[in-house]
Amino acid sequence: MLNVDKQCDTFLYRQVIDLITENMESGTLLPGDRLPSLRKMSRTAGVSIPTVRQAYVELERRRRVESRPQSGFYVRHLAANELVLPTRTTAARPAHLHCRSLMERVYDGINNPDLVPLGIANPSMAKSAAKTLHRAMKRVMARAEERSLGYASTLGEPSLRRQIAYHYLDTVGAQVEPDEICITNGGQEALLLALSSVASAGDVIAVETPTYHGMLELIDSLGMLAVEIETCPEEGVTLEQLERTFKKHPVKVCMFSTTLGNPLGVSLPDEERTRLVKLLEDYDVALVEDDVYGDLRFDGQRPMPVQFLGGKARILTCGSFSKTAASGYRIGWVVAGERIDEIARRKRAFSCSSGYLQQLTLADFLASGDYNRHLKSLRPVLKRNSERMQALVAEHFPSETRTSRPAGGSVLWLELPKMVDAEKLFDAAMAAGISIAPGHIFSPCACYLNFIRLSFGHPWTEKTEEAIKWLGQQVAKLAA
Numbered sequence: 417m418l419n420v421d422k423q424c425d426t427f428l429y430r431q432v433i434d435l436i437t438e439n440m441e442s443g444t445l446l447p448g449d450r451l452p453s454l455r456k457m458s459r460t461a462g463v464s465i466p467t468v469r470q471a472y473v474e475l476e477r478r479r480r481v482e483s484r485p486q487s488g489f490y491v492r493h494l495a496a497n498e499l500v501l502p503t504r505t506t507a508a509r510p511a512h513l514h515c516r517s518l519m520e521r522v523y524d525g526i527n528n529p530d531l532v533p534l535g536i537a538n539p540s541m542a543k544s545a546a547k548t549l550h551r552a553m554k555r556v557m558a559r560a561e562e563r564s565l566g567y568a569s570t571l572g573e574p575s576l577r578r579q580i581a582y583h584y585l586d587t588v589g590a591q592v593e594p595d596e597i598c599i600t601n602g603g604q605e606a607l608l609l610a611l612s613s614v615a616s617a618g619d620v621i622a623v624e625t626p627t628y629h630g631m632l633e634l635i636d637s638l639g640m641l642a643v644e645i646e647t648c649p650e651e652g653v654t655l656e657q658l659e660r661t662f663k664k665h666p667v668k669v670c671m672f673s674t675t676l677g678n679p680l681g682v683s684l685p686d687e688e689r690t691r692l693v694k695l696l697e698d699y700d701v702a703l704v705e706d707d708v709y710g711d712l713r714f715d716g717q718r719p720m721p722v723q724f725l726g727g728k729a730r731i732l733t734c735g736s737f738s739k740t741a742a743s744g745y746r747i748g749w750v751v752a753g754e755r756i757d758e759i760a761r762r763k764r765a766f767s768c769s770s771g772y773l774q775q776l777t778l779a780d781f782l783a784s785g786d787y788n789r790h791l792k793s794l795r796p797v798l799k800r801n802s803e804r805m806q807a808l809v810a811e812h813f814p815s816e817t818r819t820s821r822p823a824g825g826s827v828l829w830l831e832l833p834k835m836v837d838a839e840k841l842f843d844a845a846m847a848a849g850i851s852i853a854p855g856h857i858f859s860p861c862a863c864y865l866n867f868i869r870l871s872f873g874h875p876w877t878e879k880t881e882e883a884i885k886w887l888g889q890q891v892a893k894l895a896a
């Protein structure tokens with residue numbers, strides 16, 4: 417039963433992982449069963465003991481098995497609905513985007529205000545900052561009416577850059593110079609400026625899998641290739657696989673959501689952040705760090721962006737006010753360190769500068785303390801929405817459905833029973849007045865065919881509940 421193929425280009429330890437997982441999925445290995453000892457597995461599979469150990473340790477990190485002192489490794493009992501991401505049987509290769517037309521249809525759903533909005537990640541809507549932002553805008557107009565209608569400078573309004581620098585100091589104790597920050601048209605332009613300053617057409621970009629579809633579209637539109645790096649449902653990107661990918665493919669840049677990534681809603685642990693800095697240095701790879709959800713942890717401390725842990729010269733950090741305050745303002749930023757002149761040149765060439773009135777308004781919003789007060793009230797609403805959504809999914813979806821456990825942000829990632837085609841579900845949902853995001857668009861190779869992402873970043877209403885129940889019934893029908 418247990419044989420690895422030494423000619424195959426998949427790493428041996430990963431083949432061992434696949435063998436064990438296949439046995440778990442077929443029911444040969446059940447929760448509570450002991451895995452074969454390292455020695456025995458090494459003999460039967462024809463690989464070394466360290467290779468088997470590496471596979472077992474990785475399975476433990478993925479929470480599929482647990483080690484018991486002096487006893488060995490055992491198959492873990494999964495909690496109800498606990499998400500386990502699929503392992504791949506073949507190593508990921510750099511790829512172009514496969515599902516452009518589906519992505520366009522998803523955006524049609526997102527942009528249609530008549531649909532129940534479960535397809536868009538827009539947490540700032542869950543508890544609107546409209547009143548306080550309007551007051552801030554009025555104050556700005558009273559103070560600087562003429563000026564606010566003109567062009568902002570290329571790098572952006574100094575008082576806003578200073579407030580962003582102060583926010584990093586205040587929340588994570590990081591020292592950022594306002595002159596290292598460039599204000600952008602939302603997080604998406606921040607990602608564009610950052611990526612295009614460190615990579616060119618034809619370059620290979622490492623992304624987490626699953627990953628934010630906007631990154632994949634950006635990589636594709638710049639003529640670059642994405643290579644997927646496995647993630648763990650609790651801890652984000654797997655650094656072991658990242659290093660192996662560095663050895664195998666000429667990766668130029670990593671583009672990772674290190675904090676509360678979309679769609680998993682989990683963050684890279686502190687010790688992994690430090691390891692990531694070292695890996696980037698060892699292999700001379702740049703990092704475009706997407707930190708747009710950084711302020712939206714449900715509980716506890718905001719994690720430190722990787723840039724501030726070292727390797728500043730090769731890391732660019734992107735932020736945005738879209739997720740926390742006002743997506744329509746289209747204000748984001750890049751913390752670019754030494755690359756700021758290059759970023760400024762690109763900003764000038766691509767869009768000159770960003771909306772001045774919005775920048776002045778946000779500077780006032782932050783300086784008045786209203787931003788922090790707003791975050792304080794937004795986070796518990798998102799947490800509550802997340803709990804409600806998870807409870808409804810557990811109640812109304814087939815029992816094989818598994819869900820992520822987001823630690824913040826506004827989206828839930830669902831694995832549906834294998835035979836459910838998420839695209840069919842998407843079409844049926846759109847016809848029934850509900851927008852969702854099918855799993856296909858979160859991978860360049862259109863995997864995750866039986867996954868969907870649901871958003872809880874909007875005010876919770878009866879319609880939200882009905883939509884989730886309806887989706888559960890449809891999934892049950894498609895699975896039958």
Ligand SMILES: Cc1ncc(COP(=O)(O)O)c(C=O)c1O
Binds near residue numbers: 628630739743
């Ligand atoms: C992970 C991630 N990064 C970046 C963005 C883009 O942010 P913005 O709306 O500020 O352009 C989004 C928006 O959905 C996102 O989810």
